[in-house]
Amino acid sequence: NAGVTQTPKFRVLKTGQSMTLLCAQDMNHEYMYWYRQDPGMGLRLIHYSVGEGTTAKGEVPDGYNVSRLKKQNFLLGLESAAPSQTSVYFCASRELPGLAGGPVPYNEQFFGPGTRLTVL
Amino acid sequence: TQLLEQSPQFLSIQEGENLTVYCNSSSVFSSLQWYRQEPGEGPVLLVTVVTGGEVKKLKRLTFQFGDARKDSSLHITAAQPGDTGLYLCAGANRGSTLGRLYFGRGTQLTVWP
Numbered sequence: 200n201a202g203v204t205q206t207p208k209f210r211v212l213k214t215g216q217s218m219t220l221l222c223a224q225d226m227n228h229e230y231m232y233w234y235r236q237d238p239g240m241g242l243r244l245i246h247y248s249v250g251e252g253t254t255a256k257g258e259v260p261d262g263y264n265v266s267r268l269k270k271q272n273f274l275l276g277l278e279s280a281a282p283s284q285t286s287v288y289f290c291a292s293r294e295l296p297g298l299a300g301g302p303v304p305y306n307e308q309f310f311g312p313g314t315r316l317t318v319l
Numbered sequence: 320t321q322l323l324e325q326s327p328q329f330l331s332i333q334e335g336e337n338l339t340v341y342c343n344s345s346s347v348f349s350s351l352q353w354y355r356q357e358p359g360e361g362p363v364l365l366v367t368v369v370t371g372g373e374v375k376k377l378k379r380l381t382f383q384f385g386d387a388r389k390d391s392s393l394h395i396t397a398a399q400p401g402d403t404g405l406y407l408c409a410g411a412n413r414g415s416t417l418g419r420l421y422f423g424r425g426t427q428l429t430v431w432p
Binding site: 203232234239240241242243244247257289291307308309310311312313 | 325328352359360361362363364367407409419420422423424425
């Protein structure tokens with residue numbers, strides 16, 4: 200059981216380049232989230248998904264797109280990278296309360312190890 | 320808009336000292352969580368508090384949820400170097416079916432041997 204995994208771990212882009220960050224979870228969770236973490240700013244929600252085929256905007260969605268074609272995967276895309284998108288990106292997943300045969304920690308989110316992205 | 324304000328932002332102490340970290344808001348939350356994050360890793364859940372006035376203990380860590388469910392505190396007794404990390408509080412709103420959490424900016428704790 201690997202939990203939540205993210206690829207790549209590190210990436211350097213030039214302004215204007217595109218890339219996709221992959222998040223995968225093997226816990227059969229319904230909800231998945233993409234956050235960015237910047238120094239002194241905590242975690243800010245970019246996009247999230249409440250199930251396969253669904254996505255929604257979070258707090259800072261501009262410049263990013265997402266897709267959830269399979270339940271276990273949540274992709275974050277940058278179509279034209281900008282220096283302001285230099286950050287550490289975290290993916291998280293969460294189960295629906297009440298499932299899995301017993302009480303589920305209220306809104307516990309399980310995080311991946313992060314992707315450190317630098318845009319030059 | 321930062322819903323949750325954490326203080327202090329940085330804390331540097333010697334091993335064996337006690338400390339308290341605060342998480343405050345003007346909003347009411349249905350639950351509040353504390354996460355700890357180590358360098359190069361994602362946050363890991365420490366505790367969830369749900370009831371106003373609730374106190375939970377995890378070894379040397381004591382968590383309290385305010386009576387009005389607007390604030391929380393984390394107290395560490397006899398801190399150890401292994402407690403070093405970024406502590407994040409996160410709140411969830413009542414009625415939210417999306418599981419969305421609102422994070423504070425974190426408290427960076429360094430415990431020196």
